[in-house]
Amino acid sequence: MSTLDPSLIVAAAPAALPAAKAASxxxxxxxxxxxxxxGVAGAAMLLVLVLGTLFGPLVYPVxxxxxxxxxxxxxxxxxxxxxxxxxxxxxxxxxxxxxxxLMVGAVAAxxxxxxxxxxxxxxxxxxxxxxxxxxxxxEFFQVLPPLLFAMVLVTLFGQKxxxxxxxxxxxxxxxxxxxxxxxxxRLRDLDFIKASRAAGAGNAHLILRVVLPNALPPIIVxxxxxxxxxxxxxxxLSFLGLGDPNTMSWGLMIGQNRNxxxxxxxxxxxPGAAIFLAVLAISLxxxxxxxxxxxxxxxx
Amino acid sequence: MIVQDSMWPVAGSPYLLDVNDLVVHFRTxxxxxxxxPSFVHAVDGVxxxxxxxxxxxxxxxxxxxxxxxxxxxLRLVPVTSGQIVFRGEDVMPLTGEPLRQVRxxxxxxxxxxxSALDPRRRAGDQVREPLDLLQIGTPSERDARVLQxxxxxxxxxxxxxxxPHQFSGGQRQRLCIARxxxxxxxxxxxxxxxSALDVAIQAQILNLxxxxxxxxxxxxxxxxxxxxxxxxxxxxxxxxYLGKIAEQAPASVLFTEPRHPYTWSLVAAAxxxxxxxxxxxxxxxxxGDPPSPVDPPPGCRxxxxxxxxxxxxxxxxxxxxxxxxxxxxxxxxxxxxxPPEFAVSQG
Amino acid sequence: xxxxLRVDDLSVSMTSRTGELVPVLENLSFTVDKGRTIALVGExxxxxxxxxxxxxRLLPDGFVITGGRVLLDDEDVLTARPRRLRxxxxxxxxxxxxxxxxxxNPLYSVGxxxxxxxRYHRRLGRADAAEQAVGxxxxxxxxxxxxxxxxYPHQLSGGMRQRVMIAMALACRPKLLxxxxxxxxxxxxxxxxxxxxxxxxxxxxxxAIVLITHDLGAVAELADDVAVLYAGRCIETGPAQQLVDRPRHPYTSGLLACxxxxxxxxxxPEQWVDLGEIPGMVPSLGARGPDCAFLARCANAxxxxxxxxxxxxxxxxxxxxxxxxxxxxxxx
Numbered sequence: 009m010s011t012l013d014p015s016l017i018v019a020a021a022p023a024a025l026p027a028a029k030a031a032s033x034x035x036x037x038x039x040x041x042x043x044x045x046x047g048v049a050g051a052a053m054l055l056v057l058v059l060g061t062l063f064g065p066l067v068y069p070v071x072x073x074x075x076x077x078x079x080x081x082x083x084x085x086x087x088x089x090x091x092x093x094x095x096x097x098x099x100x101x102x103x104x105x106x107x108x109x110l111m112v113g114a115v116a117a118x119x120x121x122x123x124x125x126x127x128x129x130x131x132x133x134x135x136x137x138x139x140x141x142x143x144x145x146x147e148f149f150q151v152l153p154p155l156l157f158a159m160v161l162v163t164l165f166g167q168k169x170x171x172x173x174x175x176x177x178x179x180x181x182x183x184x185x186x187x188x189x190x191x192x193x194r195l196r197d198l199d200f201i202k203a204s205r206a207a208g209a210g211n212a213h214l215i216l217r218v219v220l221p222n223a224l225p226p227i228i229v230x231x232x233x234x235x236x237x238x239x240x241x242x243x244x245l246s247f248l249g250l251g252d253p254n255t256m257s258w259g260l261m262i263g264q265n266r267n268x269x270x271x272x273x274x275x276x277x278x279p280g281a282a283i284f285l286a287v288l289a290i291s292l293x294x295x296x297x298x299x300x301x302x303x304x305x306x307x308x
Numbered sequence: 309m310i311v312q313d314s315m316w317p318v319a320g321s322p323y324l325l326d327v328n329d330l331v332v333h334f335r336t337x338x339x340x341x342x343x344x345p346s347f348v349h350a351v352d353g354v355x356x357x358x359x360x361x362x363x364x365x366x367x368x369x370x371x372x373x374x375x376x377x378x379x380x381x382l383r384l385v386p387v388t389s390g391q392i393v394f395r396g397e398d399v400m401p402l403t404g405e406p407l408r409q410v411r412x413x414x415x416x417x418x419x420x421x422x423s424a425l426d427p428r429r430r431a432g433d434q435v436r437e438p439l440d441l442l443q444i445g446t447p448s449e450r451d452a453r454v455l456q457x458x459x460x461x462x463x464x465x466x467x468x469x470x471x472p473h474q475f476s477g478g479q480r481q482r483l484c485i486a487r488x489x490x491x492x493x494x495x496x497x498x499x500x501x502x503s504a505l506d507v508a509i510q511a512q513i514l515n516l517x518x519x520x521x522x523x524x525x526x527x528x529x530x531x532x533x534x535x536x537x538x539x540x541x542x543x544x545x546x547x548x549y550l551g552k553i554a555e556q557a558p559a560s561v562l563f564t565e566p567r568h569p570y571t572w573s574l575v576a577a578a579x580x581x582x583x584x585x586x587x588x589x590x591x592x593x594x595x596g597d598p599p600s601p602v603d604p605p606p607g608c609r610x611x612x613x614x615x616x617x618x619x620x621x622x623x624x625x626x627x628x629x630x631x632x633x634x635x636x637x638x639x640x641x642x643x644x645x646x647p648p649e650f651a652v653s654q655g
Numbered sequence: 656x657x658x659x660l661r662v663d664d665l666s667v668s669m670t671s672r673t674g675e676l677v678p679v680l681e682n683l684s685f686t687v688d689k690g691r692t693i694a695l696v697g698e699x700x701x702x703x704x705x706x707x708x709x710x711x712r713l714l715p716d717g718f719v720i721t722g723g724r725v726l727l728d729d730e731d732v733l734t735a736r737p738r739r740l741r742x743x744x745x746x747x748x749x750x751x752x753x754x755x756x757x758x759x760n761p762l763y764s765v766g767x768x769x770x771x772x773x774r775y776h777r778r779l780g781r782a783d784a785a786e787q788a789v790g791x792x793x794x795x796x797x798x799x800x801x802x803x804x805x806x807y808p809h810q811l812s813g814g815m816r817q818r819v820m821i822a823m824a825l826a827c828r829p830k831l832l833x834x835x836x837x838x839x840x841x842x843x844x845x846x847x848x849x850x851x852x853x854x855x856x857x858x859x860x861x862x863a864i865v866l867i868t869h870d871l872g873a874v875a876e877l878a879d880d881v882a883v884l885y886a887g888r889c890i891e892t893g894p895a896q897q898l899v900d901r902p903r904h905p906y907t908s909g910l911l912a913c914x915x916x917x918x919x920x921x922x923x924p925e926q927w928v929d930l931g932e933i934p935g936m937v938p939s940l941g942a943r944g945p946d947c948a949f950l951a952r953c954a955n956a957x958x959x960x961x962x963x964x965x966x967x968x969x970x971x972x973x974x975x976x977x978x979x980x981x982x983x984x985x986x987x
Contacts, residue, residue, distance in 0.1 A: 032428075032471075199419075199420060199423045199424035200426045200434075202379070202384050202416070202418070203416065204441075205384060205411075206415055206416050207411070207437050207441055207442070208411050208412065208441040208491075210408070218426060221426075222427065369844065370813075506699055506869065507870070507871075507910060507913055507914050508910065508932070508933040510913070511914070511930040511931060512934075514915075515929045515930055515932055518927050533842065533843055536914065537915050540915035541915075563917070564919070564921065575917065576844075576847070577844045577846065580916045581876035584919075585876070589851070593844060593847055593848070594844055596812075596814070597845055598812075598842060650920025
C-alpha cells in the first residue's frame with residue numbers, strides 16, 4: 009500500500025463534510041429514547057417493578073406459600089395487603105409472584121421473537137418455495153385460537169412454569185414472523201443488498217449482517233410489546249386454572265382468588281393492579297422505543 | 309441469434325466479456341388460476357462483446373431491459389438462459405465460492421446513491437466490505453486501502469467514520485464508486501450511475517469515472533437513458549428496445565449514420581432545441597409510450613410504434629444483422645428507408 | 656396589459672429546529688404575460704420548487720413566506736382568504752407535478768377525477784362534466800379517450816398519466832399553469848411529446864406557464880424567458896434563447912458546459928474531453944452569507960466579490976439581467 013499524499017486529498021475534496029463524527033444509529037436511537045417522556049416514565053415504572061421483585065424478599069422475608077394468618081384478613085398492620093383464601097400473605101405473593109410473571113413474560117417474548125424472526129427472515133429473504141412452505145406453517149398456527157391452543161399444550165405437558173412459557177412462545181410467534189418477513193422482502197431488493205452480494209457476500213452474511221440490522225427497529229418494538237402480551241397470557245392461563253400451583257405468580261393469585269372477589273377484594277385487586285402496571289409500563293417503553301427507532305413516524 | 313463469430317475471449321483476447329443470447333424472463337402470475345402464467349420478457353436474446361479498457365453503453369427507455377442485462381451479467385438477477393463469458397470463463401454454471409471469486413473482478417455502481425448504501429453502517433466499513441468478504445490483504449492493509457480509495461474518489465479520510473446520511477448525493481455516489489473499486493475489478497457496470505444526480509454533480513462523477521478508467525485501464529458497461537451522456541462517455545453503444553438490441557455501433561457511427569427507426573426517434577427526442585430538432589421530431593419521433601414487456605407480440609418489438617412498419621415487421625422478428633464494421637441493425641426495412649439527414653444542424 | 660403573474664421580492668424562510676428563520680428563497684421577482692412561459696432553472700436545493708409552492712400557497716409545514724407579493728391578475732394571492740384561495744387554485748392557477756402516479760388518486764377513474772374538478776369549480780352537472788372530461792382527454796391526445804376515461808391511474812403508462820394531469824390542470828382554463836419538472840420522470844421520447852403537447856395547448860389557450868426544470872439546455876424549446884436560481888437567489892434572468900446562447904453569469908455558463916449535449920452528424924472527438932465542471936456543491940441552508948452564494952465555486956471570483964455583498968440583478972441588455980460583480984470583465 010502506498011502512503012497517501014495529504015495535499016492530494018485536500019485538493020480533491022469536493023466539499024466540506026460535517027465536522028462532527030456521527031454517533032452510531034444505535035446510540036442516536038438511545039438518546040432519542042431518553043427524550044421520550046412516555047418511554048422514560050415506562051422504563052422507570054418497569055425498573056421499580058423489577059427491583060421490587062429482585063430485592064423485595066430481602067426487605068420483606070415472608071414465604072408466599074406459607075399460611076401467614078387467617079384467611080381473608082383485610083389489609084392491616086399484620087398483613088400489609090391482607091391475606092388470601094388460604095391465609096397466604098398477598099404482599100409476599102406480589103413480590104415473589106412478580107419474579108415468575110416477569111420472567112415468564114421476558115422468556116416467552118424471547119421465544120416468540122426467536123421463532124418469528126428466524127421463520128420470517130428465511131421466508132422473506134429466500135422467497136419461492138421456502139416462503140410458501142413457511143407461510144403455510146405459520147398459517148396453521150394462526151388459525152388455531154391461541155389461548156385454546158396454549159391450554160391444550162399445558163394440559164398435555166403439565167402445569168409447570170417452563171411448559172407455560174414454551175406454550176405461550178409457541179402460539180404467539182406468527183405476528184413477529186409476518187412482520188420480519190415483510191421487512192426482509194422490502195429490504196431484499198434494495199441496491200445496497202445487491203451491492204453487498206456483488207462484493208462477495210454469501211446468504212448467511214447478507215441475512216445476519218446486512219438485512220437483519222436494518223429490519224431490527226420494528227422487530228425490537230414488537231419484542232417489547234410481546235413481553236406485555238405474554239404476561240397477560242400467563243395471567244389468562246392461571247385465571248383459567250392452568251397456572252403452575254407450585255410457583256406463585258400474579259396470574260395464579262387472581263385465578264385462585266377469583267371466586268371470593270366480592271368477599272375479599274384485595275386478594276384479586278392487588279395482583280390485578282400489578283399486572284396492569286407491568287403491562288402499562290411495557291407499553292410505554294414500547295412507545296418510546298418506537299419513537300426512537302422509527303424517526304420518520306416521530307411526532308414533531 | 310449469434311451475431312459474431314463464436315470465438316471466445318481468452319487471455320490476450322481484446323474482449324473481456326462476451327454475452328451470448330442472454331434471456332431473462334420473470335414470471336408474473338396468471339390471469340386465472342388455471343391459465344398459463346405470464347412472463348415479463350425483460351431480456352430476450354441479447355448478445356454483445358465488450359473490449360478491454362473500453363466503455364460499452366446500453367441505452368433505452370423503461371422496459372427496454374438495459375438494467376436487467378447489466379444486473380444479469382453480475383448474476384444479481386436469475387438468468388433464464390444464455391452464456392456470459394468473462395475473462396475466458398463461462399460464469400453461468402458457477403455458484404458459491406467460484407462465483408464469489410468472479411465477482412471480485414466484476415463490480416457495479418447503482419443509480420440511486422441513497423438506497424445503494426446501508427444506512428446503518430459507517431462509510432469506511434462499507435468501502436471495506438468487499439476486502440473483508442473476499443479476504444484481500446491483512447486488516448491493517450485494508451484500512452490503508454480504504455483511505456487510499458477515498459482519496460482516489462475525492463473524499464477526505466474523515467469520511468470513513470461518517471454515516472451515509474451525512475453525505476450529499478454526489479458524495480454518496482463517490483463512496484459507491486470507491487466500494488466498487490476496492491477489490492480492483494476489471495469491469496464495472498454503471499447502472500444509470502449518474503441519472504439521479506444534479507447536472508453539475510453528474511459532470512464531476514463522469515469526469516471521475518473517466519479519470520479512473522485512464523489510470524486503471526478499467527472496462528465499463530454504462531447504462532443510461534440519456535443519449536447525450538452516452539454519446540460522450542461510450543466507445544460502443546447498443547440501443548435496446550423491449551428486451552432486444554435494435555442497433556449496435558461505435559459511438560462515432562451511431563450518431564452519424566443511425567439505421568434503426570427507434571434510434572432515429574431517440575435522437576429526435578435528444579437533439580438540443582433548434583431547427584434540426586423540429587425537423588427530426590416531425591419526421592421521426594414516435595407517438596405514445598413504450599409498451600409493456602409482458603407477453604410481447606411476435607414480430608419486431610418496435611413494429612407497434614414504428615412509423616415505417618409493414619406487415620412483415622408485425623409477423624417476423626428481424627435478426628441483428630451486420631451492415632458495416634461493428635455496426636449491427638435489427639430491421640427488415642433497413643435497406644429501403646433512407647436514414648435521416650443531419651446536415652441542417654451543424655451550422 | 657398587466658402580466659398574468661407578477662412575483663415581487665418574494666422571500667421564503669424555513670423555521671429551523673432552534674426556531675430561527677433560515678432563508679430558502681430571497682427577493683425573487685419575475686412576471687409572466689398571457690400565453691408566455693418562464694422557466695425557473697437550477698440544481699436541487701436552489702429553491703425552484705419552493706417558488707412554485709409559495710405561489711400556490713402550498714408550502715409545507717415549517718416554511719413561511721417572509722416577504723414580497725404574488726399578484727395573479729392584480730390580485731394578491733398571499734393575502735387571499737382561505738375560501739378565495741381555494742377558488743383561485745384550480746380555477747385561476749393550477750399545477751402539474753413531477754410524479755403523476757402519486758398526484759392522482761388511485762381509487763377513482765381518471766375520467767371521474769377530471770369531472771370532479773369541473774363539478775367543483777365550474778358547477779357542472781354529472782353528465783356534462785363526464786362528457787367534458789372525455790373532451791379534455793382528447794385534447795391532450797389520449798387515444799380512445801372514451802375508454803381511457805374509465806381507466807384507473809395504475810392502468811395507464813407514465814406518459815398517459817402525465818397527460819391526464821395536464822388535462823386536469825387545464826380543465827378550468829386557468830390563467831396560470833405551474834409545471835414542476837413535468838417530464839423528469841418520463842422516458843425521453845415521451846418527454847418530447849409532453850413538451851410538444853404543452854406548447855400546443857398553450858397556443859390554443861394562451862395560458863401563462865411557469866416551468867420548473869433542471870435542464871437549462873432544453874428550456875429554449877418551450878420557454879420565452881428564463882430565471883436561473885442559485886441557493887435561493889435569482890442570479891441571471893433574460894430571454895431564453897439569448898441566455899442559452901450567451902450566458903453571462905459564471906454559474907449559468909457552468910451549468911450549460913457540464914451537460915453533454917447530443918450532437919449528430921459529426922463524429923465526436925476520439926479523445927475524451929473532460930466535461931466542464933463546477934467544483935463543490937450548492938451551499939446548504941443556513942450556510943449562506945450576504946456575499947455572492949456562488950463565490951466558493953466560482954473560477955472567476957475576484958477581490959471585489961469577497962469584499963462586498965452579492966449585487967442585485969442589473970440589466971446588461973434590455974430584459975437580460977445578471978447578479979455578478981465581474982460580469983463586464985468576464986465577458987471581455
